[in-house]
Amino acid sequence: MKLEWHVWIFLLGAVKGLDMDRLERSYIEGKTPDTTNIHGTNVATLSQTPPEGQQISTDGWTANCTSVASGHDCNQAFDADNSTYWQSASGTTIQSITIHLGDAEMAISGIVVVPLQGQNDTHLIEQHEVFLSNDGDNWERVAYGTWWPDESLKVAAFQPRKAKHVRLSAPAPTGIAISDISIYQDRYITPDPSLGAWGPTIDFPLVPVSAAVDAHSGELVAWSAWGYDQFTSGKAAKTQTATWSPTKQSVTRRTITDTHHDMFCSGISLDENSKIIVTGGADGGETSIYNTTDRDWFVGEGMNKDRGYQATTLLSDGRMFVIGGSWSGGVGGKNGEVYDVKTNTWDELPNAKVSAMYTKDRRTYRRDNHGWLFGWTDGYTFQAGPSEQMNWYGSADSGSTNGAGNRTGDQDAMCGNAVMYDNGKILTFGGSPWYEDKNATTNANIISLDKPSQDPSVIANAGGGMNYARTFHSSVVLPDGTVFVNGGQSYGVPFGQNDVQMTPELFIPDSSSENGGTWKTLQTNTIIRVYHSLSLLLQDGTVFTGGGGLCGSCESNHFDGQIYTPPYLLKADGSLRDRPEIQSVTPSTAKPGTTVEVTTAGPVDTQAAIIRYGSTTHTVNTDQRRIGVELKSTGDNKYTFDIPSEAGRAIPGYYMLFVMKDGTPSHSVNIQVTSD
The missing domain is CATH 2.60.40.10 (Immunoglobulins)
Structure with missing residues (x-):
């Protein structure tokens, strides 16, 4: 696909009516990055979604830079001629270009940078910051992070802010070179602190599909697959990772080869000592362990069965339970097994029957995917979904399986969410009857656990149901007991970007209410978060939400995350509240x-x-x-x-x-x- 720059349009969302088997083949194969034609030059796009809104005309722009190499002035970064470019001089620690857009204030939503092509990895931008200003004196940072060091398009998208000036800065002592900069504007979303606030954006050198928060440092450890922008179903024996430090405000990248494990589509659990245990995925039988004390990856004992898309949870005695995962290693028979972290051994639980949690998905390898597991008392695990049928799994001896009834008024809810928001109370919401190619629901239930020998109580239509139908969404329980829900689609298409939900919402529990609470809409976002996106609670009570894509040329890759600040941290004027200590x-x-x-x-x-x-x-x-x-x-x-x-x-x-x-x-x- 070769599109002129002004019609760089992303069409995969229109795939809803196409044959899903053909779509599935395309993203499992992990196609090479697509290209677009910019001023006569083919540039790798990495199939990214551009910032929301419209590209701004360069008429009337002026620029100044920290330095200029002879013959490569600042304005050559936006002169619609790829034979010219801005190049900074070497020797300056921080290089930057500042563009004045004119006298009219605009709601800026992002920038796209075309590095100088054919430069053999010299003068590339990796670490960077993007600032906006109305007066040229007072600046707000709206994006920062690290881009992958290649010649593909670099995108920084963020919540629209009113500005007349845009600045891109990068530490580059050997100098940087830019062939083209495009700036986007979108509709302005009026801030409302009672709905929370979005920003800034953190740019990653990969699509963050999986992540965990390191309890010791507060850092977010994220990874994609063997590739930073794509995956395949074969065994690749390596994983691209990136670590974001909230305190240092930095993103670092690393390729993990020591564990010989492609950790895409894995199970993840944090053990008693906060080590991140990653099982299966593209390399279906492997176990990798991130030691948060050493900040390094180590090899764990392999599972008895190859698995991908399995679910795991820690048990009351500190062991880890795993079940399901027919995406890797063959379909069916993925009964439970347990991992003893202390002895680094796996034991099968043949009587923890995965068949009890099968959904009715039309694809057999989907039926045991992404189980909603909750470790509970006496070594038991409660499985709340996504199958309509709920189950108790025991871990003693050879394991056990006991039905726990159905989620009242619900159905199979593939790719829905489940969150334990308070003392054995689980909120389930969204999803669809099949993994893809079905309408999502607004269904929500509250499940209250007691003894493993008892069926839990279920409140149907919790809060009256969500305001928006969602599948492929993400969620986080907050300190006040509310549940933040973001992104998703109303019609599930992996890597599609139609039918997206841009307005997050909040479940507010209320035990005195017949429906157990209410749902409230929050501040609308402008960055799409659908398949392969995620959300995590941070130590300061804010939420990191990011990712989506990792699909070669399917045009929905999001190499970033964003911070959402809940209303409980904001005053009416948008400033931060005083906090207890x-x-x-x-x-x-x-x-x-x-x-x-x-x-x-x-x-x-x-x-x-x-x-x-x-x-x-x-x-x-x-x-x-x-x-x-x-x-x-x-x-x-x-x-x-x-x-x-x-x-x-x-x-x-x-x-x-x-x-x-x-x-x-x-x-x-x-x-x-x-x-x-």
Whole structure:
């Protein structure tokens, strides 16, 4: 496909009426990056979606730069001639180009940069920052991060901001060269702090399909597949990873070859000590472990069965349970097995029957994908979906399977979400009867767990159902017990970008309500988040949401993430609220039933929460769970609360403790719940 720059249009979303088998073949094959013709030169697009809105005419633009190599002035970066380009001089630590768009204020939504072609990896931009300004003096950073160091198009998309000036900066002591810069404008979305706020955007050198938060550093560790922009179904024995540091405001990349594991489409769980355990996927039998203390990857013992799209969860005794995963290694028979983290051994559970959780998807290899698993008491796992049928899986001896009834008023909900938002209460929502090529639903249910021997209670039509039908969406439980939901499609097409939902929403629990709560719409976003996107709660109570794509030339790759700030952190004028502060927690490591003492900088609310760190891929985050705790004052801003006494209600691992003041959460402090 060769499109003129002004008609760079992305069409995959129109595939809804096409043959799904043909589409599936195209993205499993992992096609090479597409190209577009820009001013007579073919440039690799990496099949990215451009920023929302329209490209701005360059008429009337002026520019200045930190430095200029002889004959390559600033304005040659936007003169519609690829034989000319701006090149900075070498020797300056930070290089930047600042463009004045004219006197009219515009709602800027992003930039697209064409690196100088054929330069043999010299003068490329990797680390970068994008700033906007109205007056040329006061600047707001709207995007930053790291681009992959090649000659493909570089995109930075962000929530539209009104501006007259745009600046791109990059640390490049050897100089940088840019053939073309395009700037986009879109409709302005009036800020409303009561709905939260979007920004900034963090650019990644890969499509972040999978990710976990490192409890020790607060960093987000993300990965794609063997390729940073595509995958194939074969075994590649390596994975592209990137780490974003919220404190350093930086993104670093790394190719992992030591574990000989393509971790695309894997299962993920955080163990008791916050190590990230990644199983199966494209290399179906492998186990890789990221040690968050050493910040390095290690080889774990391989599973007994090859699996991809399986689900995993930690058990009450610290072992890890896995089930399903027919995307890799053959279809069917993917019964349960458990991994003992301490001994690095796997044991099969032949009586933990995967067939009990099959959906009715028309494709047999889809029927056991992305299970909604929740580790619970006595070594049991509750499977809430996506099958309509729910089950209890036991891990003793050879395992066990016991039906737990159906989600009332629901159906199979492939690629829907399930979140434990409070003390054994699970919210399920969205999804569709088949993995793809079906309408999504607004269905929502509240499931309340008690004993593994009992069927849970189910409230149908929770909150009256979502405002928007969604599949391929992502979600995060927040410190106040609400559940943030973002992205998705109303009609599920992997890698499609039609029928997208751009307005997130919030579930607000209310135990006094017949439906268990209400749904509220939030601030509309302008970056599409559908298949292969994710969301994770951060230590400061904000949400990282990003990704989507990883499909070669299917034109829906999103090499970025974005920060959403919930309303509980914002004043009416949009500035940040004052927050309560945790000064100390004793002990910081606790067994079930332990009483924990908390000292704060001032009085706080009696209601607080511990939230387990999350790990996520393909709509599944079996690690996150929130447990509401009651603070009992002991005087002098000292409080106590109890870890649940029954092991498994708080599965072992690291949790973020948040205290609240008038509805505003503190920055979190870690508490490790150990196995009993």
